[in-house]
Each structure stands twice: as C-alpha cells, then as structure tokens.
Amino acid sequence: MTTRLLMATVLFCAIGAAGTIWPSIDRYTATTVLAQQPAPVDEFVPIDQLPPQDQLPAAPLLVTAYAFVVLMLFAYVVSLAKRLGGVQRDLERLQSELKHTGRS
Amino acid sequence: MPKWFVPLAVVCAVMFAVSPVLIANAPYESTMGLVQKIFYVHLPSAWVFLLGAIVCGIASARFLFKGDPRQDRLAWAAAELVVVFGIITLVTGPxxxxxxxxxxxQWDVRLTSSLMGWMVSVAYLLLRQFGGPGSEKLAAGLALFGMANVPFIYISVNYWRTIHPTTSVVPTLPTSFGLPLWFSAIAFLLLFVLLLRMRVRLEEQRATLDTLYLSADA
Amino acid sequence: MFTRIVWLVLRKDLMVEIRSLEIAYTTIFFAVSCVLVFAFALVQEGRAPTDGAAGILWIAIAFSGTLALGRTFERERQAETLKALLLAPAARPAIYVGKLLGIIGLMAVTEIVLVPLVSLFFQAPFFTRPLWLAAVLLSGTIGFAAVGTLFAAMLVRARTRDVLLPVLLYPITVPVIIAGVRATAALLQPDLDAGIIQFWVALLVCFDVVFVTLALWTFEPVMTD
Structure with a gap:
C-alpha cells in the first residue's frame, strides 16, 4: 500500500512541477520584455538583445517536450502500478486459497 | 520494498518539484533561446537511457554465464526503462x-545510434513478451549482442558528417546552466533507480506467484 | 576434432540441401522477386536512380538471407534434428561453425545470382573491380550470417520465431548493411577511392571477428536448457 501512496505523491509532484513551469513559459512568450533575466556569463547574450522572431516559435516545441516527458513518465508509472496491483491481488487470492485447502 | 525506497522516493519527488523552478530561472542561451531549455530533460533522459542499456547488458551477461535469475529480472526491468527513457530522448531531441x-x-551519429539502441531494446521486450518459454536466455544473448554492436553502429554512422553538439560542451557550461542540468540529471537518476526497483519488484512477485501456482498444482 | 565436427555438420547440411535444393531454389527465387519489386518501384523512364543498385543489392541479400536462415532452422526443428545434434557429444561451437558455413554457402550462391541481375537491371558496373566486390560481399555476408545463425538457432525454441528473427536481426546488423551499401556504392563510382572501400571492409572484418567470437562464446549457454 505504501508503494501506491508513494506513487501518488510522485505523480502529484510531477503534475505540480508541470504546473509551475507553465506560468514562466507564459511570461516569457507573452511579453518580449525579458529584462528581469539575470545577466548571463561570457558569450551568452540576454534574450532581449535577440530579434523577437527567435524567441516565439520555440514555446510550442518546449511545451510539447515537457508535456511529453510528464505524460510518458505518468503513463509508465500508472502501467507499472496496475501490473504490480494485479500481481499482488493474484498473490493474495492464491495464498488465501492455499490456506483454505489446508496446504501451504 | 527495501528501506531506502521511501526516503529516496520523497527526495526524488521534491527534486522533480524544484527542478522546473531552477530550469525556468536559468538564463537563455544566446543562439538557441527558449528552446534550449529542452536540454534540461533531453540530456538527463539520454544519460539514463544509456545507463539503463549498460545495466541491462551487464545483467544479461551475468545471467547468461552465471544463471542467476535475479540478474535476469534486473535485465528485463532495465530494458523496459531503456524503452521508456529512450522514447523521451527520441521525442524531445527532434x-x-x-x-x-x-x-x-538528422542521420547524425548520436541520433542514429540512439535509435538503433532503442530498437534493440524494443526487440528485447518483444522477445520477452512473445518468445514463450525459454526466451530469457535468448533475450540475454540479444542484449549482449546489442552491447557489442554499439561501437560498430557508432563508427559506421560517424562516417557521415555530424552536427550534434559534442559531449565536451557539458563540463564547460557556466554554473547558471550547469546547476539546473546536474540537478535535473540527479532527479532523473533517482527516478530511474526507483522505477527499476519497482519493476524488479514486479518480476519478483511474478516469480513468487509462479512458485505458488506450482505448489498448488503439486 | 573441432574441424572434423565442423566438416561433418556442414556435410550433413549440404547433403540434405543438395538432395532437395528446396532452400536454395526458394531463396534465390525470393531474392530475384525482391530485385524485381525494386526495379518496378524505382526505375522510371528506363533510368535507375544513381547509387540505388548498392542499396537494392544489400536489401535483397538481407531479406533472402533472413528467409534462408529461417528455413534452415525450421527444417532442423521439424524433425527435431537440432535437439539430436545438440545431444551429440560434440563441442557446441563446432556445431555453430558448421551451421554458419552452411548459411554462408547458401547466401553466396544467392549472391552469385543476385549480383549480375542487379547489375543488369540497374545498369551498375559491378564487375570492374571483382576482387574488391568479392571482399565486400564476403565480409558482409559473414557478418550477417554470424549474427543470423546464432539468433535463428536460439529462436528455434521460441513460439513466434518467424516474426522475431527479422525483428531481432535487423537492428543488430545495421553496421553490416551501412558498411556493405557504402562500400558497394564506392565501388560503383567511376574513379575508385580505395581508401573508402578499405575503411568499410576493415570495419566489416572487425565486425565479423567480434561477432563470430561472441557467438562462439554465447552459443553454449544459450543453447543449453
């Protein structure tokens, strides 16, 4: 049962993480003024010095990528939990049956 | 489940909750801009993908020559994670x-060899799934051949011009880029360990179930 | 002792094959129809695509090789002779080498038919450098067959062996296909660049050495229940 609880926690955090990243993406794409960024080191130019067409089309790609990662991991954890639950159920049923018939 | 599982899961969950903040606050890279932030999931998942393949290969080799069923379960679990993290790498990359x-x-060396490695692990899972009894040894042989194949794929594909950023970029990254990357990498590593343990657990339960069925029939 | 077992296994396979010629005929015919399909698909207005011949040759080799591998071991399975062979007090690696040589022979026969055919249909000057061509084909065939023989032998016990053989074999033999196609394409160039062909043949030879060694090493544990 602890496994289930843990997985739920992990999932919740993953979804929460996805939620936290949304506003920041929104912020960067909705406005082209991005002066609040910390000054980057060396050859990395702050984004506000770039032509605006370089910034905008990237957002859907980025969102797709992060959404895919979250969904993929979510789907995998769910499938794993399902399979674990199924095997656990079979195991318990079989054990009780064995006990019932008086063998171990 | 072992004792370390719960604390590790909590740490992993916290790290996954914190890493988006770090990633969002990381500065933009000058030439690629916003899209460069995919890098913080792409590279860690690629590393975990590679790690899973190595675990699978070593476990398969040990199973094949020592015959320890625990190694076989580990190899199967690792192969499944290789497929999962491989999909993530291969989707975020493009x-x-x-x-x-x-x-x-781009038919560049790293993309092509990742794709072929992923294909081998999918073939491994297909073999485990549909091979019927006795397929575990065949799968172990396949994993071993897949491992041995990596340098050949790498060399043969490398003959074409490569445009993938080289690995030498990573250590020279400024800390503002490096911190979220390493943080994310550790989070992915923890996730890999946790999922691997859970997947191995599934196989262990199945093995117990099989022995129980056998004892019930006897 | 080792070479004697190899020879006995090889002779047995050859004798069974020569009596019926079933696998040889079906494989060659399959390879020919494969090339024809490519000809219908790719040759337009009587002109073949440049560099297409090398790729078509290797696809036909890979496909017909898979068919030959599957059929060879299917025959062993039907009569349970592979089990009998493995029960014999003979070294497993020797049995593997015997089977491997048989497959290589079969694929070589197919290639002898295929090369002129592709050369004819796709106007490819394959025969200007026969020695290089032989080197590329031989090293590529050994690499493909080395992996294929082991996998086909392993899959004899598996339920869905017909589907699984190509599924397992093609991802592993990607370097062979790449190297074979590139080397053959380099052969077809009007001005021969020996360095490129040398590189690919060297890669193929390395592949052969590594995978034959690995197969000899794993054949024993894999074929033991």
Missing part, C-alpha cells in the same frame, strides 16, 4: 532540433 537545426531529424 523537438529541440526543429528549432536549433531547422530539421526534425
């Missing part, structure tokens, strides 16, 4: 490439 290189896919 999304980045679309912006950075202007193409979705």
């Amino acid at each position: 999304l980045w490439a679309r912006k950075a290189w202007g193409v979705w896919w």
Whole structure:
C-alpha cells in the first residue's frame, strides 16, 4: 500500500512541477520584455538583445517536450502500478486459497 | 520494498518539484533561446537511457554465464526503462532540433545510434513478451549482442558528417546552466533507480506467484 | 576434432540441401522477386536512380538471407534434428561453425545470382573491380550470417520465431548493411577511392571477428536448457 501512496505523491509532484513551469513559459512568450533575466556569463547574450522572431516559435516545441516527458513518465508509472496491483491481488487470492485447502 | 525506497522516493519527488523552478530561472542561451531549455530533460533522459542499456547488458551477461535469475529480472526491468527513457530522448531531441537545426531529424551519429539502441531494446521486450518459454536466455544473448554492436553502429554512422553538439560542451557550461542540468540529471537518476526497483519488484512477485501456482498444482 | 565436427555438420547440411535444393531454389527465387519489386518501384523512364543498385543489392541479400536462415532452422526443428545434434557429444561451437558455413554457402550462391541481375537491371558496373566486390560481399555476408545463425538457432525454441528473427536481426546488423551499401556504392563510382572501400571492409572484418567470437562464446549457454 505504501508503494501506491508513494506513487501518488510522485505523480502529484510531477503534475505540480508541470504546473509551475507553465506560468514562466507564459511570461516569457507573452511579453518580449525579458529584462528581469539575470545577466548571463561570457558569450551568452540576454534574450532581449535577440530579434523577437527567435524567441516565439520555440514555446510550442518546449511545451510539447515537457508535456511529453510528464505524460510518458505518468503513463509508465500508472502501467507499472496496475501490473504490480494485479500481481499482488493474484498473490493474495492464491495464498488465501492455499490456506483454505489446508496446504501451504 | 527495501528501506531506502521511501526516503529516496520523497527526495526524488521534491527534486522533480524544484527542478522546473531552477530550469525556468536559468538564463537563455544566446543562439538557441527558449528552446534550449529542452536540454534540461533531453540530456538527463539520454544519460539514463544509456545507463539503463549498460545495466541491462551487464545483467544479461551475468545471467547468461552465471544463471542467476535475479540478474535476469534486473535485465528485463532495465530494458523496459531503456524503452521508456529512450522514447523521451527520441521525442524531445527532434523537438529541440526543429528549432536549433531547422530539421526534425538528422542521420547524425548520436541520433542514429540512439535509435538503433532503442530498437534493440524494443526487440528485447518483444522477445520477452512473445518468445514463450525459454526466451530469457535468448533475450540475454540479444542484449549482449546489442552491447557489442554499439561501437560498430557508432563508427559506421560517424562516417557521415555530424552536427550534434559534442559531449565536451557539458563540463564547460557556466554554473547558471550547469546547476539546473546536474540537478535535473540527479532527479532523473533517482527516478530511474526507483522505477527499476519497482519493476524488479514486479518480476519478483511474478516469480513468487509462479512458485505458488506450482505448489498448488503439486 | 573441432574441424572434423565442423566438416561433418556442414556435410550433413549440404547433403540434405543438395538432395532437395528446396532452400536454395526458394531463396534465390525470393531474392530475384525482391530485385524485381525494386526495379518496378524505382526505375522510371528506363533510368535507375544513381547509387540505388548498392542499396537494392544489400536489401535483397538481407531479406533472402533472413528467409534462408529461417528455413534452415525450421527444417532442423521439424524433425527435431537440432535437439539430436545438440545431444551429440560434440563441442557446441563446432556445431555453430558448421551451421554458419552452411548459411554462408547458401547466401553466396544467392549472391552469385543476385549480383549480375542487379547489375543488369540497374545498369551498375559491378564487375570492374571483382576482387574488391568479392571482399565486400564476403565480409558482409559473414557478418550477417554470424549474427543470423546464432539468433535463428536460439529462436528455434521460441513460439513466434518467424516474426522475431527479422525483428531481432535487423537492428543488430545495421553496421553490416551501412558498411556493405557504402562500400558497394564506392565501388560503383567511376574513379575508385580505395581508401573508402578499405575503411568499410576493415570495419566489416572487425565486425565479423567480434561477432563470430561472441557467438562462439554465447552459443553454449544459450543453447543449453
């Protein structure tokens, strides 16, 4: 049962993480003024010095990528939990049956 | 489940909750801009993908020559994670490439060898799933051959011009880029360990179930 | 002792094959129809695509090789002779080498038919450098067959062996296909660049050495229940 609880926690955090990243993406794409960024080191130019067409089309790609990662991991954890639950159920049923018939 | 599982899961969950903040606050890279942030999931998942393949290969070799069923279960679990993290790597990569290189896919050495490695692990899972009894040894042989194949794929594909950023970029990254990357990498590593343990657990339960069925029939 | 077992296994396979010629005929015919399909698909207005011949040759080799591998071991399975062979007090690696040589022979026969055919249909000057061509084909065939023989032998016990053989074999033999196609394409160039062909043949030879060694090493544990 602890496994289930843990997985739920992990999932919740993953979804929460996805939620936290949304506003920041929104912020960067909705406005082209991005002066609040910390000054980057060396050859990395702050984004506000770039032509605006370089910034905008990237957002859907980025969102797709992060959404895919979250969904993929979510789907995998769910499938794993399902399979674990199924095997656990079979195991318990079989054990009780064995006990019932008086063998171990 | 072992004792370390719960604390590790909590740490992993916290790290996954914190890493988006770090990633969002990381500065923009000058030439690629926003899309470069895919890098913080693409590279860690690629590393975990590679790690899973190595675990699978070593476990398979040990199973084949020592015959320890625990190694076989580990190999199966690792192969499944290789497929999962491989999909993540292979999907996030083109999304980045679309912006950075202007193409979705390039027959470059690292992309092609990742794809072939992923294909081998899918073949491994297909073999485990549909091979019927006795397929575990065959799968172990396949994993071993897949491992031995990596340098050949790498060399043969390398003959074409490569445009993938080289690995030497990573250590020279400024800390503002490096911190979220390493943080994310550790989070992925923890996730890999946790999922691997859970997947091995599934196989252990199945093995117990099989022995119980056998004892019930006897 | 080792070479004697190899020879006995090889002779047994050859004798069974020569009596019926079933696998040889079906494989060659399959390879020919494969090339024809490519000819219908790719040759337009009587002109073949440049560099297409090398790729078509290797696809036909890979496909017909898979068919030959599957059929060879299917025959062993039907009569349970593979089990009998493995029960014999003979070294497993020797049995593997015997089977491997048989497959290589079969694929070589197919290639002898295929090369002129592709050369004819796709106007490819394959025969200007026969020695290089032989080197590329031989090293590529050994690499493909080395992996294929082991996998086909392993899959004899598996339920869905017909589907699984190509599924397992093609991802592993990607370097062979790449190297074979590139080397053959380099052969077809009007001005021969020996360095490129040398590189690919060297890669193929390395592949052969590594994978034959690995197969000899794993054949024993894999074929033991």
